[in-house]
Amino acid sequence: xxxxxxxxxxxxxxxxxxxxxxxxxxxxxxxxxxxxxxxxxxxxxxxxxxxxxxxxxxxxxxxxxxxxxxxxxxxxxxxxxxxxxxxxxxxxxxxxxx
Amino acid sequence: xxxxxxxxxxxxxxxxxxxxxxxxxxxxxxxxxxxxxxxxxxxxxxxxxxxxxxxxxxxxxxxxxxxxxxxxxxxxxxxxxxxxxxxxxxxxxxxxxxxxxxxxxxxxxxxxxxxxxxxxxxxxxxxxxxxxxxxx
Numbered sequence: 001x002x003x004x005x006x007x008x009x010x011x012x013x014x015x016x017x018x019x020x021x022x023x024x025x026x027x028x029x030x031x032x033x034x035x036x037x038x039x040x041x042x043x044x045x046x047x048x049x050x051x052x053x054x055x056x057x058x059x060x061x062x063x064x065x066x067x068x069x070x071x072x073x074x075x076x077x078x079x080x081x082x083x084x085x086x087x088x089x090x091x092x093x094x095x096x097x098x
Numbered sequence: 099x100x101x102x103x104x105x106x107x108x109x110x111x112x113x114x115x116x117x118x119x120x121x122x123x124x125x126x127x128x129x130x131x132x133x134x135x136x137x138x139x140x141x142x143x144x145x146x147x148x149x150x151x152x153x154x155x156x157x158x159x160x161x162x163x164x165x166x167x168x169x170x171x172x173x174x175x176x177x178x179x180x181x182x183x184x185x186x187x188x189x190x191x192x193x194x195x196x197x198x199x200x201x202x203x204x205x206x207x208x209x210x211x212x213x214x215x216x217x218x219x220x221x222x223x224x225x226x227x228x229x230x231x232x233x234x
Contacts, residue, residue: 070163070223071141072216073129077163079143082225086144086161094208094225 025056028088033058036084041068051080058084100232102199104160105140108228111191112138117183121176122169133219136172136180139165148229157202157231164224167214174211174220181209181222188226196233203229 008014015021033053040048050062060081062068071077085092105127112118112125124130124137141163149156164184168177191201207225214221 066212067215070212071139071165072214073133073167073219074216076128077141077143077165077223079141079163082161083144086146092161092207 022056026053028090029053029056029058032085032088032090035088036060036080039078039083039087040080041078047080100155101145101158102160102230102232104145104162104228104230105142107196107199107230108160108162108188108191109140111194111196112140112184112187115183115187117186118180121180121183123180123183133167133217134170136169136176137167138180138184139167141165149231157229160228160230162226162228164226166222166224168220172220177211177220177222181224184224185209185226188228191228198233199230200233201228201230 030053033051036051036058037048040051042048047060047062047065047068050065051058051060053059058081060069065081067075068078069081070079082092082094109125109127118125118138122135124135126137126139127141129139130137143161143163146159146161147155147157148159164181166177166181166184168174168180185206188204188206191204194201205227207227209222209224212221212223213219
């Protein structure tokens with residue numbers, strides 16, 4: 001019996017449109033948010049409390065998140081968002097906002 | 099001891115680079131006490147094992163942040179020149195012999211311009227990934 005394979009060019013798009021995919025991504029996102037909180041510095045705990053999973057995004061709603069992430073002359077760069085993604089077992093790829 | 103002191107290895111390497119020396123830039127692991135001349139601050143964000151399970155912790159991806167600061171009067175052009183010098187040096191790293199390590203590859207996920215929010219000072223932030231293993 002011969003089987004012919006025809007790749008579906010819309011495969012990834014169709015998978016992404018599935019509700020199961022969205023559900024899976026939300027679970028992964030919660031894991032990433034937890035990993036970010038785990039690696040974040042803790043002085044007052046404010047930054048950690050402001051890191052939340054929001055659908056399929058992780059948001060750091062501390063207005064000084066950039067100081068924590070990239071540091072400054074007076075602060076070392078802790079990089080919790082970048083390190084959190086890696087700590088969650090994912091690969092960090094930085095892309096600019098579209 | 100497979101886990102390398104990446105900050106020291108890369109710092110020592112950058113200190114010897116003519117392009118970095120030409121800018122009179124200092125290579126440091128924390129902010130220097132004087133801010134007149136440009137400087138590069140190296141911070142290890144995380145090392146990740148990339149060897150697999152056969153020889154764990156041998157080949158590692160060292161994820162580093164390089165803060166390339168301009169000196170007092172250099173402004174953005176000096177910060178950019180320093181960032182470009184650092185990137186060029188890191189790209190060449192796998193081709194040179196290092197004292198304690200072998201660098202196999204370098205990549206730069208990003209290099210945003212992030213002026214320092216604490217003082218008015220131009221800065222480029224290089225996200226750098228260096229793959230290194232100890233000398234066999």
